[in-house]
Amino acid sequence: MFAxxxxxxxxAQSQLHQQDRKWPRLPDYFAIGRTTALALHTVSGQKILYPQDREISEVLLQLPELQNIAGKRALILRGNGGRELIGDTLTARGAEVTFCECYQRCAIHYDGAEEAMRWQSREVTMVVVTSGEMLQQLWSLIPQWYREHWLLHCRLLVVSERLAKLARELGWQDIKVADNADNDALLRALQ
Known part of the structure; x- marks a missing residue:
């Protein structure tokens, strides 16, 4: 089971509680990072495996426990959309993968010019981005003039080399990659 x-x-915990059910004891539990692992351990009481180095899908998939999984079943708990890398990789390794979209992410609609003006007037010079979807939404939200004259001149803090590459392709020059995706790593990178 993957969170x-x-x-x-x-x-997922809320749904189990409503049905008066508990987390099963038999499967191996995996989480994308330390904070998610702690949340999953807190509700399930189970041992949770997660990447110790970088809290990204690519490193999670390198765990020894996920190398020989042919014939096993995997349940992936997630929100709607997002990357398919974990599911695709587990399937390629012979696992039967089921996705459970536990919640719906909905974009909040902003006036991009108004937000850009506000952020620029407040002298925002650094932007933290933790997902490719977030980066694309930010890029789409901000009108071209503000992108060229303000946004692309902000320092961008991202959580992976994949996001840094995407940001470079969009035109950012000043990009810093945090050590990890958790709040502690982001705070360290901001200092």
């Missing part, structure tokens, strides 16, 4: 976010854990 890809704290939100997935919280919503």
């Amino acid at each position: 890809l976010s704290q939100h997935a854990v919280a919503f």
Whole structure:
């Protein structure tokens, strides 16, 4: 069983509670990172495996326990959408993968020019981005003039080399990659 976010854990726990059920003891539990692992351990009482180095899908998939999985079943708890890398890789390794979309992510609609003006007037010079989807939404939200004259001049803090590459392709020059995706790593990177 894979938990890809704290939100997935919280919503799955809520559903189990409503049905007066508990987390099963038999499967191996995996989480995308330390914070999600802690949330999953708190509600399930189970040992949770997660990447110790970088809290990203690519490193999770390198765990020894996920190398020989042919014939096993995997349940992935997540929100709607997102990357398919974990599911695709587990399937390619011979596992039968089922996705459980525990919650729906909905974009909040902003006036991009108004937000850009506000952020620029407040002298925002650094932007933290933790997902490719977030980066694309930010890029789409901000009108071209503000992108060229303000946003692309902000320092961008991202959580993976994959996001840094995507940001470079969009035009950012000043990009810093945090050591990890958790709040502690982001705070360290901001200092």
